[in-house]
Amino acid sequence: MTVTIKDVAKKANVSIATVSRILNHKPGFSKETEDKVLQVIEELGYYPNGVARGLISKRTHTIGVLVPEISSMLMSDFISGMEQVTHAYGSSVIVCHTEQQGQKTTQYLQLLQEKQVDGIVFTSEVLLQEHYQLMKDMGKPIVLLSTESYDYPVPYVKVDDRRAAYSATEYLIQNGHKKIGMVSGSREDSIAGQPRIDGFTAAMQAHDLPVTETSIVPTGFTFEEGVKGFTKLIGQFPDITAVFAASDEAALGVLSVAYQMNIKVPEQLSVIGYDNLRMAEMSTPPLTTVAQPSVEMGKKAVEMIFQMLGTHKTVESRIFPHTVIERQSVQSLTT
Template sequence: MNPTIKDVAQKANVSIATVSRVLNNLTGYSDKTKQKVNQAIKELGYQPNAIARGLINKRTQTIGVMFPKVSSAFSSDLLHGIDEFAHDSNYSVVVCNTDNDGKRTMKYLQLLREKQVDGIIFSSEVLSKEYYEVLKNMKIPVVLVSSQTDFAKVPYVKVDDYQAVYDAIQFLISKGHRKIAMISGTKGDPLAGTPRVQGYRKALEASGIAFDSSRLVYGDFSFESGSRAMEAILRKAGEATAVFAACDEMAIGALSAALKHGLNVPEDISIMGYDDLKPAQMVTPPLTTVRQPLYEMGKIASEKLIRMIETGEIAANKIIAHSIVERQTVRTLT
């Protein structure tokens, strides 16, 4: 016969109400009591009934997470942070792959509604009015990560993309580079496209360097598009001494294209990325890049969402500090 909550209470020498409070992550007990209850649960092999708990606290202890590309290293790092905090808070995570153009977003919003998730983390996609109306009707909290919105009740966690790219270009300029090309993400993308291009142009302007449209090429944040964009830069702006790519995957694609053309990095051309994904450390030579702390961003977004679920209070927006990680793909011009 399976152990019950009553068995746990008896073994831990506490009331059933106290066990329930521990299981539902509520307050009103000491750390020592929590340890006793958890030890009793472990020794008895007790499995809480999620449906019964949901009836008590009106929650499923589940959050939904929506990514446009679940398989990417970028999404993986964010998800690691999200899941870590959710797990520690006794929440489960349902992950949805909305696809790059968001064509599955409405489908997955309906799925998450049917699963009665307690809240949603919405990542790397514009929160359109259409999506917002659906979420508002679901009456659950939403937090954006690596995204931004003007909707008052939807907090976000992200880096300042404009400032991060401005600092990256200033870094290249400080190394003596003045002919700097950029591989941007999707043209017109208001999240990671336009602000990063604006940072690039403003940094050039601040150093008295004229903007050259032949040195700005657009990709789609993929390795393949980075390789294609680098080919275009070598054709149209072959005199460029440095290339900044708006994500590490495109930067690694650019590195691959440069090597195919017999160019040595950084001796013949310098390449810099954005994100500081694990592959940036693994390529040869290791990639100099702008770091946005994705694991920490995911963890903060998860923390904000769960706090909103449990308190009903709207969390504040959070701009996360970026940094430049110098490795071996940028050289100093003499």
Template sequence: MKPTIKDVAKHANVSIATVSRILNHTSVGYSAKTEKLVMEAVKELDYRPNAVARGLINNKTQTIGVLFPDVSGMLTSELLYGVEEVAHRLGHSVIFCNTSSSGKKTLDYLQLLSEKRVEGIIFGSSVLTEAYYEAIVAMNVPAVLVSTKSKKYQLPYVKVDDKDAAYTATAYLIQQGHRRIAMLSGNPEDSVAGKPRIDGFKEALRDYGLKGEDSPVYAAEGFSYEDGRSLFARLIEAATGVTAVFAASDEIAVGALSTAYQMNIRVPTELSIIGYDNLKISEMAIPPLTTVEQPLWEMGKKAAELLFEGMETGTPGKSIIMPHRIIERQSVKQLV
């Protein structure tokens, strides 16, 4: 039988009320000696307070909510590992919500999280709309954005500078001697990752004196493996004579690699490909994919730490731009 708070009180020879005050960190009504006795009893009996009962007492649920458009995706899973590690270390539970990029589903989940009385929100990888923002404000809890940001709504965020990272990837290809470079992109209307990465690609071309018409952009609705396959087929059909491809995600890049293999196009002998993200799949690809890394686990961890800081102090912390870097593998050929 599991020990109860009554057992702890009896073991420490104090009242149940005293044990409750100590476990709920009430700063009055007991001495340091009494606190030590109670905590020793808790350890010896392996007592674990009931989270629901404790929440009723201190009006805290020790739970946070996390919303992502696809919690099963490889990128999201890395972010979630970082979030969960911090939450677990700090004694909090996490409710993960898969919004499927649906506005109604996102609002439904925000209502659910409000009813569950979560103490904070992490909102990831999609545009923060006015409706989402108003729902979060109505909850009156801290919120942090991860892998996204909003210029209109001043919530703290943790993310890589997408434009700068895309510039780095494109510049890397140019420095390897490539002059005709195509981009396989997500939606250009996507202000979170689509447009900034296209802008970084084009800016690098301009800075290195390359003609934009020699470096076409092929765009899809998303950043998936299937998008990569269809975009690569369009690129080859256009016969542009490009020698390198910048894919705006690793999943797009792996889709391109797969289609290149089926078309008997050798990578990197005939065509070089660089990805974006450094997902685990990039190491498993054939050939292993050169890519620009987002430190996804660290981003999730930093977002959670920023949220808990806000929960503790009641004030929003400062946004964090995470570093990116090129991970060299075997999918890019040096021409010079």
């Protein structure tokens, strides 16, 4: 026999409204009443119907998250941060793997609309007009994570990719390197590809160092793309002394190729990555990298969703600081 909220209220000798307030974390009851109701819920084995709760509170206690690459360690860190906050609010996340496919993104947004999620976090992709319109039509809070839009008024959480890339390149220069190359994201990627290339180029030019077509290989951010990119880079720039890889995963690809080619890191080649993923300190040698606080960024994105749900007002975007984490993959040539 199915246990209902009425059964809980009757046995606890309280009103249905009181049980509902306790289940939905609303005020208006004593600690003693809460303990009694929770004890009865446990005794009866009552499981609140999520749909029914949603009808009462106008909330489904779910946040939709769209990610371009589910296997990415960066996405894993973002999701970890988001889940910590959603669970603290008594909610959960629905993760949608878009694979950077426009049609798949549209289908997932339609699914999230059907699920009546309370808000959406859109990560690491360019926000297209059709996707923005779909989310706007839902009338739910939207936050961009690790991306931003110049076209649409949507708050975002990210680091300044151009400045962070500048810092990574300048770190190599300050350590005496002049022949520096970059394994980057695609130039067509306006979110993290071209901005990081711009930061690399700006730092080189600020120190009167040459940047040529052979200095930059735009491939992507995965391990495999790092392997491909550095293989090409070392072939066309053989006297290189340092590499800036635009992600830690790509940097591990650089380290792999260097090992296979018997190029010693950092004695013969210095490498700096980007992201400060957990694997960066596990590599051989441990990877020097530019850190973006990915878990904290995921937390902040969801906190902004809940803030907008509570106030029904938009929030200010947040730029997180970046830092260079020194490990053992960069050698100083100045000493």
